[in-house]
Amino acid sequence: MTEANIQSEKLIGIEVSGSMLKAVCLDGGRNIVGGLQTPVFRKEETAPQLIVFLKDLTEKFGEFEKVGIAVPGLINRQTQRVAFSTHFPEHEKIDLLGELAASVRQKIIIENDANAAAYGEFRLGAGQGSRNMFYITLGKGVGGALIFEGRIWHGIAGFAGEFGHIAINEDGVKLEDVASAANIVRRTRERFSQDSTSSLGSLDEDEIGIADLVREAENGDDFARLMLERTGNYVGTALAGVINLLNIEKVVVGGLIMQAEHLVLDSIMRRARELSFVPSFDSTSISRGSLKENATAVGAALLSENL
Numbered sequence: 001m002t003e004a005n006i007q008s009e010k011l012i013g014i015e016v017s018g019s020m021l022k023a024v025c026l027d028g029g030r031n032i033v034g035g036l037q038t039p040v041f042r043k044e045e046t047a048p049q050l051i052v053f054l055k056d057l058t059e060k061f062g063e064f065e066k067v068g069i070a071v072p073g074l075i076n077r078q079t080q081r082v083a084f085s086t087h088f089p090e091h092e093k094i095d096l097l098g099e100l101a102a103s104v105r106q107k108i109i110i111e112n113d114a115n116a117a118a119y120g121e122f123r124l125g126a127g128q129g130s131r132n133m134f135y136i137t138l139g140k141g142v143g144g145a146l147i148f149e150g151r152i153w154h155g156i157a158g159f160a161g162e163f164g165h166i167a168i169n170e171d172g173v174k175l176e177d178v179a180s181a182a183n184i185v186r187r188t189r190e191r192f193s194q195d196s197t198s199s200l201g202s203l204d205e206d207e208i209g210i211a212d213l214v215r216e217a218e219n220g221d222d223f224a225r226l227m228l229e230r231t232g233n234y235v236g237t238a239l240a241g242v243i244n245l246l247n248i249e250k251v252v253v254g255g256l257i258m259q260a261e262h263l264v265l266d267s268i269m270r271r272a273r274e275l276s277f278v279p280s281f282d283s284t285s286i287s288r289g290s291l292k293e294n295a296t297a298v299g300a301a302l303l304s305e306n307l
Contacts, residue, residue, distance in 0.1 A: 015070045025064075111303055114161060122135075125289055127252050133252060134146055136239070138179060142176040164179070166241065184228070199221045213228065232270075244277050249285070251284060268286070
């Protein structure tokens with residue numbers, strides 16, 4: 001198939017998360033022309049929900065030939081099965097791709113969610129124009145992905161890019177242990193009684209979530225700002241290792257926590273600069289992702305392009 005024919009095709013990308021199925025439709029010019037989302041019912045199997053969702057997408061956007069599906073978890077490149085998933089451990093016991101392929105007419109590709117988001121940002125977002133890129137996602141978990149010479153670097157078995165598992169101190173504490181949304185909230189609650197002036201004090205401590213922290217930080221709350229800036233310091237510590245090792249051209253940071261862009265990104269850059277080899281840091285560009293909540297689904301759609 002020629003490049004012109006590939007570009008004329010409509011593409012669908014789906015992000016599977018712990019709370020919803022989210023899809024985008026890209027036209028032949030690779031513009032987002034619409035989206036659709038539906039809740040995920042965790043007590044039910046994922047494949048039947050995806051099959052119904054694909055039918056809903058066909059009704060909304062018309063017939064389509066290809067679909068990319070991004071899931072949280074490590075994908076074994078040899079078997080095309082989920083090898084490990086913190087958020088969907090049940091996916092490790094099934095052949096998700098096989099179940100879908102047996103029930104729908106579309107060609108399907110399954111990819112790790114961080115890899116998909118990275119590819120979306122690389123092709124249509126903040127990574128455009130680069131050849132080599134490292135992507136960080138800060139949200140429910142901490143993920144990473146590598147793009148080398150325009151392609152996702154999967155590693156020997158498919159498990160490359162696990163940024164959240166980098167140890168950030170001599171005790172072996174991993175980045176995800178302190179920088180995921182749940183662990184930021186945990187750290188906040190542990191220090192909550194130490195700052196009685198915080199506007200977070202008007203909330204029930206047990207009900208505080210990451211969205212509350214980001215909102216109050218944006219409103220100028222010093223305690224909330226401190227917690228997010230410290231998160232940036234942890235991320236910057238790990239990122240310095242990536243910069244020193246790879247001398248990567250572009251770093252893009254996405255995910256829910258980047259709603260507080262300047263607070264987190266500034267501290268990431270400041271800490272990475274402190275710990276990086278100066279020539280390597282100076283030749284690396286660091287920015288926030290521009291596709292925001294659509295990055296993963298957009299990347300999944302683009303990855304289906306050459307099926």
